[in-house]
Amino acid sequence: MGKAEFLQLTMPHQGIIYKVVNIYADNKEDKDDLLQEIWLQLWLSYPRFKAASRISTWMYQVALNTALTYTRKSATRNRHLRTIAAEPVIEEDKQVRHEQERILWEMIRSLPKAEKALILLYIEGISYREIAEITGESESNVGVKLNRIKQKMKHNLNTTTKTPQ
C-alpha cells in the first residue's frame, strides 16, 4: 500500500483534520504539532484501513483518538504548515463574521472534550449511526447527548446575547 494511494484517498477529506485540530488545539504551535501527529497516525493506521468502511469515518476515528489523548510533545515549527501557522488564534476568530457564530464557536471550544467531538460530528452532518460508530457509543446515547448539548448551548447563547455588554 503506497503513500500515493493513501494521499489520494485522504487528501480530499483533509478538512476533517483541520476541524479536529481547530477544536482541540489552543495555540499555533499545538495546532502544528497536532496536525502533524494526526497525519502520522493516519499513515501508520492506513495498512489496517478496510475499504468497506467510509474513509471519512476512519479519518474521524484516528483524528479524534489522536486529539483526545494528545499532549504537546514538541514546539518545533514545520515550514510546511505556514498556512495555519501564520494565523494566530485571534485572527481565526475574526473570520467568524457573525457575532452569534463567534459566541457559539467559543462555546464549542469550551465544551468538555467528549461533547466537542459529538457536536463537531453533528455539525458536519454525520448521521447518528455513523457518530455512534466513530465514538463507540450507542445510537440512542448519541441522540440523547446531542440534544442535551444543543439545549445547553441554546440556553447559553440566549443568556449571553440578552445580557447587556
Next chain:
Amino acid sequence: MNMHDDFESLLKGAVTHGSEEALSEQAVSTIIDERLIKSRNRLRTAFRNEIVIIAATLLAIIYLVIRTSRYGHLINNALRMALIGGIVYLAGSIVLFFRLLRISRLQKDVGVKGYLKEMYTRTEKALLLYLWISTIAATGALSTLFTDSPGTGWYMMALYTLLMGVGMYYINRWYTNKRFGRKMKDLKMLLAEFD
C-alpha cells in the same frame, strides 16, 4: 426561519471559519516523512536515556561494592544483594518503557470510547506491574542489609522489612503519580465524559 433552524444554521456557520488553505500532497508527504523521523529519534533518545540511567546506577552500585569490599565480607554480601535488587528494579523500568511504547501504538482506528478504555486499562496495568516489581525489588534488596546483622531478631527484621516495604510502595506510587498521574486523570475524566 424559525428559532430552531436559526440555531442549527448558526451552529454550522460557527465551525466553517476553521477552514484553512489546503495542503498539497507533497507537503503532507513531507510532514509524514519528517514526523516519522522525529518520532523515531524521540524514541531512540528516550530509550538511550533509560539505558544511561540503568548503566549509571549499576556502575555506581558496582563501584560501591568494590570500594566497600575491604571493610569486610558482610557488607560486601549485602551490597551484592543490593546489586541484584537494583538489576530487578531497573529491569522493571525497562518493562514499563516497552509496555508504554506498545500502549502508545494502540490501534487508533476504533471507536473513541473503546480506544480510551483500552488505553486506560493497559496503562493502569503496566503501572501497577511496575509498582509491585519496583516495591518488591527495592524492599528485597534493602532487607538483605539486615540478614547478616548480628543481634537482630527475626521479628525485628520482619518489622523493618514491612516498614521498608510500605515506604518503598509509597515512594514508587509517588513516582508513578508524578510521572503518569496527570495523564491517567485526564483519561479517567474523558472516560467519565463518554459514559
